[in-house]
Amino acid sequence: MADLWGLMAEFADEQALMAAADQARRAGYRRLDAHTPFPVEGLSEALGHPRTQLPLLVFAAGVAGAVGGFFLQYHASAVAYPLNIGGKPLVSWPAFVPVTFELTILFAASAAVAGMLALNGLPQPYHPVFNVPEFDKASRDGFFLTVESADPLFNSTETRRFLAGLGAAKVHDVLP
Amino acid sequence: MNSPILAPGHSNKTITDKISSLILTRHTPRAWFLGVAAAFGLMMLLLVSVGWLLVRGLGVWGINVPIAWGFAIINFVWWVGIGHAGTLISAILLLMHQKWRNSINRFAEAMTLFAVACAGLFPALHVGRPWKAFYMFPYPDTMALWPQFRSPLLWDVFAVSTYATVSLLFWFVGLIPDMASMRDQAKNRFIQWFYGLLAMGWRGSARHWQRYESAYLLLAGLATPLVVSVHSVVSFDFAVSQLPGWHSTIFPPYFVAGAVFSGFAMVLTLVIPLRKLYGLGDFITDRHIDLMAKVMLATGLIVAYGYAIETFTDWYSGGVNEIAMIRTRMLGPYAWSYWALMGFNVLLPQTLWVKSIRQSTWALFFIAIGVNVGMWLERFVIVITSLHRGALPSSWGMYTPTFWDWTLFLGSLGLFFSLLFLFIRVLPMISIFEIRQLAAEERHG
Structure with missing residues (x-):
């Protein structure tokens, strides 16, 4: 499964996502991102993103x-x-x-x-996350956490188990 | 008890579905077609009026010495004033954490853009040779001419064009996440492609949201002084001159208050029927209507203060020409316009002190239309009555608008409503993501 772009975990709401983001960061993951239907306060900081210039x-x-x-x-x-x-x-x-x-x-x-x-690198017509069929929820009522395979800690089995353990409703493969 | 700013029981899913379905799946109401037909008809009248103006020249209007500024300037200031509510609602109320703005900002911003588009038409046509209007912009031309930067009319070019640009940017930035929602909700390939193009690949990434919120807040901070500056500069067109009736230091603040007053009146005029027609009572609740009526009352009082202090200063100055101007304004041939203005803009809004009137949408609808008429009359009084009696009786004159003055004005209403109807058919008229955010805040306190 080396051809994965990464894994995408789906959560029920913004609080579950926040908690998961925090734990993923603590576990040592660095190439993290989240996708939400509205701006969630503090999410970017929880994921360890630097403040914008x-x-x-x-x-x-x-x-x-x-x-x-x-x-x-x-x-x-x-x-x-x-x-x-x-x-x-x-x-x-x-x-x-x-x-x-x-x-x-x-x-x-x-x-x-x-x-x-x-x-933000927009306009950007193509991005691997759009390959996940459920991703259309990200603009409606879906809360997603992604871990890129480029992350040094990434291991498709381990990471999948880790994400499921965070309370994700579902973990999707993201093809490049 | 006050009613809430969002009806209870809404989830992210129901908010998205409700607002996007107005465009994607629900049947277009019959009233929309009737409205478009009427507005489009009036827009054709605009086309004919502009065509005739270009063929025959400015002589088709009623302007002449001494009243060289007629309907064109009245309509310009009226439309620019209406175009102030959008940015006020979006920017100033955002900075003040007024959450109720989230339901009406998209619509008000669209209204702003269309009102500014109508406003821009009039000075461009008043130039007489609109195809040479670009002379007003500073560019190194072969004639080695440069614009006169000491003139308030040139300041106006910069203020209004900056305002139009920044309002468009603000509106478009607000639309990006909603375009992504529309793209993902659409079933039809062409519609997906259409919204997808506008969404530019938005994927709601946390990294993106962080920069997005930073940009949005900065835009709000920049737009706030801009709103105040634009109508101040418009008032300089009058106040910087030496004419009694125009040369007044109260003009900038009272013009800005008047702009907000007329802008909220127009938002109410439009929102009350639309809310009913599209069943948007869950998002634009009675509380919004009540708050907008209160803003109208407050700004109406500032405007009334402006009228009072303007008259007082002219009397107190002891200037012969100032006092003569005030006398003709109140008792001269155009006295009807002055007293009608007082009725519409000073007396009528006082009814808004009564709670039951603020809660009656019918009453508010007609009060708002009355204020729109009153604000138009205010500009009529300022432009016409100040010019019609010069210091010498040889420069006295009367102004009568011609048929083409009226058609151009009605035609601009047609342009405004055509754009508005197109907007509510094609773009989400309520900001979807900001309502989701509002709902999340309501859930978690």
């Missing part, structure tokens, strides 16, 4: 939007197309605040969405 990316994009937005207005109003209106200064910065603000938000929000999709 997305906020940093969004912050950087927001700064880029602010600086770029202000520079755009400065360049247009003072360098490329200077217009003297009633002797007012060319770099009339208070008038540039609204557009700078809007561009900050635009850049940061776009980065939040694009960054989330990119870090």
Whole structure:
């Protein structure tokens, strides 16, 4: 059974899944993931996933939007197309605040969405978990824990017994 | 006792089945076809009105000196205002942990997008040569021209386009997990493919959810100041000018409150019949209706305060032109619009203090429509009455909307409702995964 991508255990609800995730992690498994129909608080931490760096990316994009937005207005109003209106200064910065603000938000929000999709590797039309016929429940009422065969501790018989011992209703083979 | 925000006895399975079945399996109600037919007919009227406008030019509208801003600006501000409830419900109520938002945010966000689409139409047409509207964006062109960044009208271009983009992103991100649900519920190959494409391979992985929630929270945090900024910038179109009736520092906050007021009125106008038609009383309960009515009452009071302080400041300033403007507004040829506005926006919402009125969906439906009319009148009063008496009697004039002004306005309603009917037929109008989350929280406290 070396051609397995991994094993998928099905649980009744999010609490059973949380408990199982915690135990699998304690047992030393590292290549773990879970699939749930709604975000479950603390599940990612229980599985040992690192915290996402997305906020940093969004912050950087927001700064880029602010600086770029202000520079755009400065360049247009003072360098490329200077217009003297009633002797007012060319770099009339208070008038540039609204557009700078809007561009900050635009850049940061776009980065939040694009960054989330990119870090998640989406769009991704194919993934081995979709090979499990019962997996369509993951978007409805199914709670799944997966262990990848790439995990150093993985052994198809041992891992299957371990998962069943955690109270899984069913353990499915995941073909690559 | 208050009724719950989710009817008891729902599991993850029943929530998913109920909402997805509205699109996938249940019979489309007859009212939907009638609604689409009416809305599509009005949209064709929009097409004719725009076509005629392009053939003959802006002269087909009733605008002229001194009233050069007519229906186009009134309708623009009205639609943008309506488009504020969606992001308010989605973003601000999310940050404030108001769980009742989960049942109505998807629908309100869709409404926002369609209202902003209608709003964008009017300034683009008002330009006169809409095919050159792209001149407003800063790009290095061969004429070496750059836009005037000191003008509030240009700020508006950035504010409204950013708002439209961010609202679309927020809405789309919220839809991704539900698209996966629809993909997995669908039986037909084509429908699976359609939703599968939109779901982009979403598989509800814990790793994905973590980034997803982080992105969603960040978007909410970014959208919150954005909502406030957009209608503030719209109010700058007026407030930054020196015209009595427009030049007022109360404008930004009172425009924002007015936007939320009209947005909630529109959500109520739409949700009350839809809830009945699709039997969604389990998810959009009487408690939601009651809470929305309270938000309407609160924002209505802020708006009433805005009217009062605006008038007071004009009187207190002692400025001859300010006082003359207030006098003509209240007693001049357009006095009917001012007093109708007071009736619809100040007196009518006071009925919402009464609990039995907040609990009567019929009464609320008509109050909400009254507020929609009132908010439209507010923009009419601001735009028309401030312009119709210049400082010199030689620049006095009257504004009469033409046939094409009215058809374009009705046509924009057609566009709005066509998009809305299409949305409720094709996409889940209630966020499925957020209701599952809500149900889980209710189960475990």
